[in-house]
Amino acid sequence: MTLIKALMAALLLATPVAAQDCRLALLLAVDVSASVDEREHLIQRNGLASALLSPEVQAPLFNGPGPVALAIYEWSGRFQQDVIAPWRLIETEADLLSMVEALQTAPRTSGEFPTAIGYAIGFASELFAEAPPCLFQTLDIAGDGQNNDGFQPRLAYEHFPLDGVTVNALAIGGASREIEQYFEEHVIRGPGSFVEHALNHDHFEDAMRRKLERELRVMILGQLSP
Secondary structure, three states: OOHHHHHHHHHHHHOHHHHHOEEEEEEEEEEOOOOOOHHHHHHHHHHHHHHHHOHHHHHHHHHOOOOEEEEEEEEOOOOOEEEEEEEEEEOOHHHHHHHHHHHHHOOOOOOOOOOOHHHHHHHHHHHHHOOOOEEEEEEEEEEOOOOOOOOOHHHHHHHOOOOOEEEEEEEEOOOOOHHHHHHHHHOOEOOOOOEEEEOOHHHHHHHHHHHHHHHHOOOHHHHOOO
């Protein structure tokens, strides 16, 4: 890291003004396509809620240099993307509990459509345009299948304004890890992007917690490194 970048990082971490700025807009996208049955859907909802409320996630969420903005949407087919928790700046435990309540009380938005990952990514660009101003933007795609409806993820990146957005993934798949490999090759994007793997939906909560903790512990100092 150059001296200038080091000084910039120190200022971002130390000044009172920077401490009030949103450091990350984190958009969580959850698969509710036909391959996700009602039991698995409930596991996903409860697993995400538990992960958000876990001490391992709350520690970096509330102790970083500035708050984090969160939003959650469910996706399946080409035209089935539904926001279940709109953007909220998470500054207090009450803010986080409000997000979790929205997550747990919203009805399932769909359940009979195929898997349109490209469209899900394209939809994220619209939501990021409505996000609070934050230093960084990250999209998380959680899914248990490959794109089988509409355009591929690469076309979403070519035609939607997603420059500067890091895309991570939570791949829900078997021991062969085919889904994980697919997400690594076709979905994740940006410096430091990664795929977290869950063997099946029963492992969703643990994988989501690991992923959120890893994302939230990324410091601005590391983001400024070449």
